[in-house]
Amino acid sequence: MIRILIVDDQREEREGIAYLLEKYKYPVETVQASNGAEASRYIRSHEVDILFTDIKMPIMNGLDLAKEVNEYDPQIKIIIFSAYGEFEYAKQALVANAVSYLLKPIEIDEFRQLMDDVIDSINKRKVLYEKKQQDDMQNRKNLLYKVLTSGRVEEKEEERLCEILFPKENTIYGFLDIEFMGNYFERQEDEFLHFVKMYLGDQAKYIGIYPNKAFLILPYVNRKSLEEQLKKLLRDIKTQTGDECLILISSQVTEIHDLIEQLKRMNEIHMEVLGYGDQIIAVADYYNRTEYYAADVEIASKQLVTAIESKNPDLVREQNKKFISCICSLEKVSRLYIQNLLYSIVKAVYDIVPGTVYEKVLILAEALFQENDLKTMLKEYERIIEFMMDSLENEKVDESRIVQNIKNLVEKEYMKDISLNYVADKVNLAPAYVSYIFKKETNQTLVKFITDVKMQKAKQLLEEGNLKIVQIGRACGYGNQSYFNRLFKNYYGVTPKQYREKV
Known part of the structure; x- marks a missing residue:
């Protein structure tokens, strides 16, 4: 829907414009501000299609507001309405790129004709813009998807990919890999783009890949400053929806081959990072901050495997409790490292349970290794351990019955x-x-x-x-x-x- 911001220090004037828009059933949303400064702040944090502003107002007048808005976003249609008909005002309105200068009191026919023309112009522009955006988005998505899946770009596609991803020559770019636990982009893509514009500006190019994964390419800035802005973005997302996100920041990228190399490194990190929890990780720093090995965990996992092989329930419970405690005490963990430990334990479980429940163990293991979050992964792992304990108890009952039958057979x-x-x-x-x-x-x-x-x-x-x-x-x-x-x-x-x- 088209949004109109009506600015006038007289409430009656603002309400009058809003009344006309409602009376003639224009498909618009109206917002009001009492002076230019208030309107300027609103425009910088919200999308506005039409600015309706008076000239003489306190703090910031309408002409200064119009000039500022035209510089900030030339796509906003500016309509000035005033009781002053001096040519000097009209000339300044033209300089500010206003589409019309209406005199108070407003003539209804003139107002309606102007609104019809402006709204029609905006709708046509939006249709063309949306089509261009969709085409551009699909091209970017297709090409980047190919890079992500194949790790290479054909020579004939390289030039087009450069045009899409690196539009400015002699500019160093940064690349953000953004992945959520849930299908955030499927639900909140528009809000995400709003946050991106607010914190990263208009130059950040958004490329949606999956319902939970997207990429941003933007001119490379000071990384510390970028991380601060990303923290604000994650904070707002967390406040709004509670979604958790992992953001990977590439090193500097100047050409396609740099991009491909960074994508490979990012894929490696995704394979190793356990859980998200709103993390921001720079590719260049990653291997300095990941803990691949913890002696206590390694020892605890081996002791647990031995306990499982012994089929001693009490010993299994004791060693499993110790193993979980060691895992949870780690500050930084590699997903692959934890998965390898859990794999050795699950294999030990598979080897000792009765053959009749092999399939159930495999189903539980599949659910376990599909998880990324440590808490959820350990929950699925505990299900496997509990299932094993139940199976051993059932097996013990069955074996006792079988042995008694054997004794009866021999005695008979x-x-x-x-x-x-x-x-x-x-x-x-x-x-x-x-x-x-x-x-x-x-x-x-x-x-x-x-x-x-x-x-x-x-x-x-x-x-x-x-x-x-x-x-x-x-x-x-x-x-x-x-x-x-x-x-x-x-x-x-x-x-x-x-x-x-x-x-």
């Missing part, structure tokens, strides 16, 4: 030639896994348990005295009598015959 079928493979086939599990869980649960091998059961049964049958010794051996699953005799003697120190005689 002791008279058969029972082997590890026989038991594994009966419980539908791999022999190696059966051997592993039985030893873990009972602290003895399955073969030892089978032999114990058979020997106890043989001893019982010998005590009952109803069967011959050879029959007892076969009843306990031993077809080889000599082997049965040797095994029994190893267990009880006497042969089956000697044991029966003793009983």
Whole structure:
């Protein structure tokens, strides 16, 4: 919508102009100021299309205001209305580039014709400007996107890219890479451009790439001054929407090859910086401020991996708490460094959980490694640890049940030639896994348990005295009598015959 600023020290005059605009239903927004100084301040912080101003006002008169506005933004249409018809005033209005000089009281027909012409002119200019901006923006976006994705520019495109990005010869430029956690530009692009104009001026070229990422190219200024202005910009964004942002400041750029090199460095930084939290980082200084290695964290991560491999829940909880504490104590961290540590821990989790939950671990890991923010990343990591602990608890219950079933099977079928493979086939599990869980649960091998059961049964049958010794051996699953005799003697120190005689 077109915005009109009406300036007059007489409130009735301002209200009169506003009334006419409303009465004849002009599609405009009206704003009022009581003197030139107030109007000047407003124009420097807001977009204005038409300035309606009286001449004689306190602090700053209308002619001085018109001259100042024409120098600040020649696109603003200036209309002067005054009770003074002297030629000198009209001449000064022409010098100030006013489109019209209306005498009070205003003639309605003249006013309406003037407004129709001015608004039509503004609308046509805006349509052309917006189309040019859209075309220019798309060209810039396409070319820069190509540079970002391929890291190179074809020779035939280099000249056009230079025209778009570096319009002034012999000018050193700076390049800002701006990335938000959320889709800020999709929601607040207009407000962002307003902040850019306010703090960085009209020369900053905006190039939108993604809903959360954009670039600014501007003449290189004192970096300290630039950082101060960027802090103000981030402060206003934070106040308005709460969005967090990372801004990377390039080194000086004078040609396309400089730009490509800086983009590569910026991509490297994005891969390493963990979280945003309204950071402003100069590419030239980055590697002096990033901490890649912390001994306490490294040790804590290795101890945690060992605890996970031991499947000891209490030890895992203790070491995990220590690891998290070490991570949170770091003042500066590299995202790649933290991700590498977490990868080694997640791999240890993947290696020890039951095969039935592998897919769930992979889904949780994918969510973890998509995060940039440290707090969110650790939250996703904790979900993996908790899932592992639950899986181990469930596995422990299942393994106890499986081992009990194995014991019941052996005690029921002791008279058969029972082997590890026989038991594994009966419980539908791999022999190696059966051997592993039985030893873990009972602290003895399955073969030892089978032999114990058979020997106890043989001893019982010998005590009952109803069967011959050879029959007892076969009843306990031993077809080889000599082997049965040797095994029994190893267990009880006497042969089956000697044991029966003793009983």
